[in-house]
Amino acid sequence: MYPHERSLVQKYQDKPFAIVGVNSDPTLDFLRNVMKEKELTWPSFFDGGGTGGPIATRWGVRGWPTVYVIDHNGIITEGNRGNLDEVIERLVNEVPPARN
Amino acid sequence: MRFPTLLAAMLLLITGTAALAQDTPADPIQKELEALLAEHEHSELGYPEAYRAFRPRFETFAKDHRGTEPEVRATLWLIQQTWWLREGNSMDKVNEAAMPLAEDLLKRHPDSPQLDLLVEYKYNFSKEQRDLLFNRLLETSHEPRVKAAAHFGLAQASPARDADGAPNPHFVALTTEFANVKWRETTYGAIADACLNPISPADLAPGKPAPEIEGIDHNGKPMKLSDYRGKVVLLDFWGDW
Numbered sequence: 529m530y531p532h533e534r535s536l537v538q539k540y541q542d543k544p545f546a547i548v549g550v551n552s553d554p555t556l557d558f559l560r561n562v563m564k565e566k567e568l569t570w571p572s573f574f575d576g577g578g579t580g581g582p583i584a585t586r587w588g589v590r591g592w593p594t595v596y597v598i599d600h601n602g603i604i605t606e607g608n609r610g611n612l613d614e615v616i617e618r619l620v621n622e623v624p625p626a627r628n
Numbered sequence: 629m630r631f632p633t634l635l636a637a638m639l640l641l642i643t644g645t646a647a648l649a650q651d652t653p654a655d656p657i658q659k660e661l662e663a664l665l666a667e668h669e670h671s672e673l674g675y676p677e678a679y680r681a682f683r684p685r686f687e688t689f690a691k692d693h694r695g696t697e698p699e700v701r702a703t704l705w706l707i708q709q710t711w712w713l714r715e716g717n718s719m720d721k722v723n724e725a726a727m728p729l730a731e732d733l734l735k736r737h738p739d740s741p742q743l744d745l746l747v748e749y750k751y752n753f754s755k756e757q758r759d760l761l762f763n764r765l766l767e768t769s770h771e772p773r774v775k776a777a778a779h780f781g782l783a784q785a786s787p788a789r790d791a792d793g794a795p796n797p798h799f800v801a802l803t804t805e806f807a808n809v810k811w812r813e814t815t816y817g818a819i820a821d822a823c824l825n826p827i828s829p830a831d832l833a834p835g836k837p838a839p840e841i842e843g844i845d846h847n848g849k850p851m852k853l854s855d856y857r858g859k860v861v862l863l864d865f866w867g868d869w
Contacts, residue, residue: 529866536862544859550841552867555813559846562868572866573843573851576814579867583841585822588829589865598838598861602854606834612862619860626858 529593530566536616537570544600544623552579661698664689679712700737703729704745710752726752730761738768744777759785776806776816788823799824
C-alpha cells in the first residue's frame with residue numbers, strides 16, 4: 529500500500545485531498561518509526577495498540593488494510609481498494625474551488 | 629525472523645503486553661530473565677526452531693527460580709510458545725501443553741499481576757479451557773488488570789448483546805468497574821464501549837455521513853476526522869505487518 533499511497537499524496541499535493549490513517553500497531557514509538565522509515569507524510573490516528581482498538585472495533589473493521597473514501601462534504605462514497613484511483617480522481621475534481 | 633502476514637497479525641495479538649515485565653532493575657533474577665527474553669527475540673532462527681532451542685533454557689530458568697515473579701514470566705513464555713506445537717490445523721498438542729502450565733501458575737501464583745498474559749495467549753487454549761481459566765482468574769485474582777483481562781477474555785466468548793439487545797455482563801463490568809484499567813495504550817473501558825456500541829454497517833454505506841472519529845495522532849495530539857472536512861479523504865485502516 530505505501531507506494532500507492534505515496535503516489536496519491538504526491539499526485540494531489542496541491543488539491544483538496546488527504547490520507548488519514550487509523551493505525552493498529554503496538555505502540556506510538558512503533559508507529560513513529562514506521563512513518564519515518566517508510567517516509568509516510570500523512571497523519572494517522574493511533575488506535576490504542578492493536579487490531580482490537582476502539583476505532584477499528586467501532587467501525588467493525590475485520591481485515592487490514594480496509595479503506596473508505598469520504599467526499600469533501602464528509603459523505604462516505606463507493607470508493608474501495610479496487611476503484612480507489614478513479615473515485616478519488618472524480619471526487620477531487622468535484623470539489624468547488626475555495627472562495628476567499 | 630520472517631513469517632507470513634497472517635501469522636504476523638496473530639503474533640501481534642499474542643505478544644502484546646509481553647514487554648510489560650516487572651520493574652525491579654536491581655533484581656539479578658529479573659535481569660537474567662530479560663537477557664534470555666531478549667536473546668530469544670533477536671534470534672536469527674525461525675519461530676518454531678527458536679522455540680525448540682530456547683524451551684529447555686526457559687524450563688531450567690523456571691525450575692531454578694520457582695516461586696518468583698520472573699518464574700511466572702518464564703512460564704508464561706513457555707505457554708505462549710506452545711503455539712509452535714500445532715500440527716496443521718490441529719491445536720490438540722498446544723492445548724495439552726499450555727493448560728497444565730497455566731493451571732500450575734494459577735495454583736501457585738494466584739495473585740501475580742502478570743496473569744493477564746494468559747488472556748493475551750488465549751489462542752493456545754480451547755474454548756472450554758479458556759472458560760475455566762478466565763473464570764478462575766476472576767475468582768482468585770485481586771489485581772484489577774488481571775480481572776479486567778479475564779472479563780475481556782470471557783466477554784469475547786459470546787456476543788456483545790443477546791437477542792433482546794441486553795449487553796454482555798462482562799463488557800458491562802469493563803465499561804464500569806474496570807473502565808480505566810489500561811489495555812496496551814488504551815483502556816478496557818474504551819474497547820468494551822466500542823464492542824457494545826459498534827456503528828451499524830448500514831451507517832457506513834455509500835451516501836451516509838462518515839461517523840466522527842476522535843482520537844490521537846502519532847504524537848499523541850488530539851485529532852478528529854472532521855478536521856479534514858472540505859477535502860476528499862482516503863480513510864485507511866492499516867498496520868505495518
